[in-house]
C-alpha cells in the first residue's frame with residue numbers, strides 16, 4: 001500500500017489533501033464529516049476580523065462588505081452569529097473529536113489590537129493558524145513596498161502571540177511574489193498557500209447591472225497555482241500548500257510533482273461531495289503504484305523548477321518557443 005503521508009509546516013498529514021477554509025468547514029458537524037471523509041487536515045472557516053470586532057462592540061453595523069471577497073457568505077447570513085466564542089467552541093469540540101490536524105483561519109484587513117485574540121485559537125487546540133490577509137492593490141497612493149510591508153507586519157504581530165505554525169494564504173497580485181514569499185519565509189512563516197481565490201465581480205449585459213462572478217473555481221484555474229508552486233517550492237523555506245483549481249486526482253499529482261506539501265481543495269468537494277476525497281486519493285495511489293513510488297516523498301517536487309534540467313520551461317524562454325510554434 002502506498003504511503004500517502006506528507007509533512008506540512010512540520011505537521012504530519014496522513015495524506016496531502018486539506019479541505020480549505022470555506023462553507024465546508026463552518027460547523028462542528030461539517031468538520032467531523034470532512035474528517036470522516038479522510039481529509040489529511042482541515043482549515044476551519046475563517047474567523048473574520050469584523051466578527052471579533054463585532055463581538056466586542058456587539059455591532060456589525062458599518063462593516064466594509066467589500067473588504068473581504070470570501071466574506072460574502074458570512075455577511076449573507078451563513079455565519080452571522082458565529083462570534084469569537086462560538087468559533088472557539090467549534091474548534092475545541094472538533095479538536096476533541098477529529099483525528100486529523102485542524103488549522104484555524106483568521107481573515108484580516110488590519111493589524112489592530114483584535115489580533116490579541118489569535119492566542120485564543122491556539123489555546124482552543126488549533127494545530128496551526130492560517131492568515132487570510134488581503135489588500136486589493138487599488139489605492140493609487142500606496143506603492144507595492146507599502147503593501148508588502150503590511151503583510152510582513154501582520155505576520156510579525158501574530159507570530160508574537162502564538163507558538164503554533166503559521167501559514168499565509170496569499171493572492172497572486174504581487175509585483176514581486178518571489179521576494180515577498182522569501183521575506184515571509186525568512187521571517188519564519190511556516191506555510192504559504194498559493195493562491196486564495198478572491199471574489200470576482202461580473203456584469204449582466206441584459207440588465208446592465210453588477211453581479212457576483214463564479215463562486216466556485218474551474219479546473220483550468222490550476223495553471224497559475226501549478227506555475228507558482230513549481231517556481232517557488234524548495235526555493236523558499238516555507239512549505240507550500242497549493243490552492244485554487246485542484247479538482248481531481250490528476251491535479252493533485254501535478255501540484256505534488258511541482259513541489260507542494262499539500263493541496264487545499266474546496267470547489268471540487270462542493271461539486272462532487274466529500275466522498276471525492278477518497279476518489280482523489282485512490283487515483284493518487286494507483287498512479288504511485290504504476291510509477292513505482294512507494295511514498296509521496298519519493299516524487300514530491302520532482303518537477304519543481306529547482307529540480308529540473310530545463311527550469312526555463314517555467315519561465316519566459318519556453319513561452320516564446322510556444323508562441324513561435326503557433327506561427
Ligand SMILES: Cc1cc2nc3c(=O)[nH]c(=O)nc-3n(C[C@H](O)[C@H](O)[C@H](O)COP(=O)(O)O)c2cc1C
Nearest residue numbers: 020021022023046070132197217244245265266267
Ligand atoms: C463559499 C466559499 C466560502 C469561502 N470562505 C473562505 C473563508 O472563509 N476563508 C478563506 O480563507 N477562504 C475561503 N474560501 C476560499 C477557499 O478556501 C479556496 O481558497 C478557494 O475556493 C479556491 O480553492 P478551490 O479552487 O479548491 O475552490 C471560500 C470559498 C468558497 C467557495
